[in-house]
Amino acid sequence: MLKYVQSISEEPIHQRLSDLFRERIASNDWKEGNPLPSEAELCAQHGVSRGTVRQALASLRSEGLIAGGRGKPPVVAHPVPSQSFDTFMSYTEWAHSLGREPGQRTIEIARRPAGEELAGKMLLQTGEPVIQVLRLRLLDGLPTMVERSSFVLEAGKALFDFDTDSGSIFGHLTSLGVDLSRGKHVIDAVGADEMDASLLGVSAGSPLLRENRLTYSRDGKILECSDDRYLPHLANFVIENTRESKVALARVPRVA
Amino acid sequence: MLKYVQSISEEPIHQRLSDLFRERIASNDWKEGNPLPSEAELCAQHGVSRGTVRQALASLRSEGLIAGGRGKPPVVAHPVPSQSFDTFMSYTEWAHSLGREPGQRTIEIARRPAGEELAGKMLLQTGEPVIQVLRLRLLDGLPTMVERSSFVLEAGKALFDFDTDSGSIFGHLTSLGVDLSRGKHVIDAVGADEMDASLLGVSAGSPLLRENRLTYSRDGKILECSDDRYLPHLANFVIENTRESKVALARVPRVA
DNA sequence: AAACGAGACTTGTCCAGACAAGTTCACGTA
DNA sequence: TACGTGAACTTGTCTGGACAAGTCTCGTTT
Numbered sequence: 001m002l003k004y005v006q007s008i009s010e011e012p013i014h015q016r017l018s019d020l021f022r023e024r025i026a027s028n029d030w031k032e033g034n035p036l037p038s039e040a041e042l043c044a045q046h047g048v049s050r051g052t053v054r055q056a057l058a059s060l061r062s063e064g065l066i067a068g069g070r071g072k073p074p075v076v077a078h079p080v081p082s083q084s085f086d087t088f089m090s091y092t093e094w095a096h097s098l099g100r101e102p103g104q105r106t107i108e109i110a111r112r113p114a115g116e117e118l119a120g121k122m123l124l125q126t127g128e129p130v131i132q133v134l135r136l137r138l139l140d141g142l143p144t145m146v147e148r149s150s151f152v153l154e155a156g157k158a159l160f161d162f163d164t165d166s167g168s169i170f171g172h173l174t175s176l177g178v179d180l181s182r183g184k185h186v187i188d189a190v191g192a193d194e195m196d197a198s199l200l201g202v203s204a205g206s207p208l209l210r211e212n213r214l215t216y217s218r219d220g221k222i223l224e225c226s227d228d229r230y231l232p233h234l235a236n237f238v239i240e241n242t243r244e245s246k247v248a249l250a251r252v253p254r255v256a
Numbered sequence: 257m258l259k260y261v262q263s264i265s266e267e268p269i270h271q272r273l274s275d276l277f278r279e280r281i282a283s284n285d286w287k288e289g290n291p292l293p294s295e296a297e298l299c300a301q302h303g304v305s306r307g308t309v310r311q312a313l314a315s316l317r318s319e320g321l322i323a324g325g326r327g328k329p330p331v332v333a334h335p336v337p338s339q340s341f342d343t344f345m346s347y348t349e350w351a352h353s354l355g356r357e358p359g360q361r362t363i364e365i366a367r368r369p370a371g372e373e374l375a376g377k378m379l380l381q382t383g384e385p386v387i388q389v390l391r392l393r394l395l396d397g398l399p400t401m402v403e404r405s406s407f408v409l410e411a412g413k414a415l416f417d418f419d420t421d422s423g424s425i426f427g428h429l430t431s432l433g434v435d436l437s438r439g440k441h442v443i444d445a446v447g448a449d450e451m452d453a454s455l456l457g458v459s460a461g462s463p464l465l466r467e468n469r470l471t472y473s474r475d476g477k478i479l480e481c482s483d484d485r486y487l488p489h490l491a492n493f494v495i496e497n498t499r500e501s502k503v504a505l506a507r508v509p510r511v512a
Numbered sequence: 513a514a515a516c517g518a519g520a521c522t523t524g525t526c527c528a529g530a531c532a533a534g535t536t537c538a539c540g541t542a
Numbered sequence: 543t544a545c546g547t548g549a550a551c552t553t554g555t556c557t558g559g560a561c562a563a564g565t566c567t568c569g570t571t572t
Binding site: 062078085088180181182183184185186188190205206208220230233236237239240241242 | 314318436438439440442444445446461462464466476486492496497498499
């Protein structure tokens with residue numbers, strides 16, 4: 001623990017403190033429902049002023065890790081399991097975080113002009129070239145998801161000299177400095193088409209869980225549009241929400 | 257605006273300020289991408305110290321409404337549309353927020369002992385009585401979703417003297433003081449069974465979007481377990497996440 | 513034994529000041 | 543004209559203090 005704190009000691013104190021507190025909660029050192037030490041104690045223990053301690057606690061509070069009221073010490077709240085941005089955005093990261101082995105079989109990678117529908121989704125001109133990748137994704141060797149990704153040229157051109165069978169496109173792009181920083185995910189259900197059926201080993205028309213994803217850069221440019229179809233008995237989505245802390249999610253009607 | 261601030265003037269200053277700023281962003285008075293006034297200006301305008309202004313801004317920052325870095329003034333961030341807890345939890349609230357007309361046809365309401373599977377989900381003893389409601393939900397008169405809800409006795413007994421055809425169970429329970437304050441939603445896809453098919457007017461086996469919901473009280477007790485099946489061309493789920501602000505959501509593997 | 517109340521303790525709120533670190537812009541120089 | 547340099551400005555960080563408001567404990571009173 002100390003090692004960690006020291007290794008990043010350029011970070012501001014309040015952030016080191018909140019990281020430390022987060023870790024204590026995660027490691028069950030501070031147990032759910034138990035009260036935290038008082039602010040005065042924390043000040044003395046770490047040799048900082050009350051404002052700094054409060055700044056660290058405010059960070060935890062905004063994440064919903066602690067809750068409490070005036071007069072009584074804050075208590076460790078019910079932990080809402082939440083995946084990091086990388087884990088949620090990247091299939092490979094996700095599988096690794098579960099201790100499973102991700103895999104993929106690239107069916108095709110192509111450069112072609114965007115059709116009308118795709119161009120509309122990605123806010124491109126119809127006919128603008130995009131890079132399209134069709135892959136079957138595996139989990140511990142078993143077919144789990146069919147991925148149809150379309151990249152804008154700027155992001156996708158880096159894929160031709162990348163072995164798409166070898167791993168994470170998300171990770172590869174990130175390591176190249178492409179800043180994928182926002183995702184919008186529309187989740188619905190769809191019947192398997194002929195391609196889905198043969199790849200996933202189910203019969204045509206059987207229900208699949210579909211995630212339509214748009215990935216944005218920091219400045220709001222759309223970089224990727226994806227249609228991922230999961231075997232519903234193999235993967236699904238979990239959302240937790242509470243009255244106190246707002247969560248960015250929505251159930252929306254789909255226009256015909 | 258002033259009226260509003262005055263009417264709740266018992267609230268702390270930093271909260272009134274953040275409410276005011278939130279409103280300015282919502283009303284497009286402060287436009288997306290534009291920088292906010294400097295902290296010094298805000299202090300002078302409202303006659304408060306910098307700490308208080310910063311406390312208000314920190315609140316907006318934690319909600320992802322503003323973003324910015326050291327040296328330059330914070331800018332209004334891309335608004336991530338997010339539904340309130342009530343709107344996400346209650347079908348009736350949801351429809352109303354869209355300006356649509358919600359409806360429901362109660363197929364049955366019954367008290368029966370919980371089966372093994374349900375008892376496991378709700379952490380009850382097998383055979384403990386639960387109240388089960390089966391309803392077809394409509395949107396502007398059109399069948400949209402089949403809802404299978406099971407309530408623990410404590411919450412469900414209030415439903416027998418409630419006309420389940422008349423509106424929101426969530427709203428009714430809330431008005432009775434039942435504190436539904438947390439939800440866990442597992443989203444997957446499933447083929448329509450005979451009952452779903454006849455109610456929704458589709459053929460058996462066609463793909464439906466399923467939400468398995470557990471509703472908790474403030475102190476962590478499970479009050480409701482629901483299996484909602486949507487016509488996927490009529491409703492789906494949207495999740496937005498960014499690298500900066502964490503979101504409570506997860507994609508999880510489903511154990512066989 | 514139960515109810516009440518004073519006081520200690522804790523958190524919430526707000527202020528004023530100081531320095532560090534980054535940005536912006538105008539001015540002077542090459 | 544193009545380029546750096548530096549001052550002014552802005553936000554981030556941290557401190558110390560003060561009072562308000564709520565909680566808890568324990569001793570006293572009923």
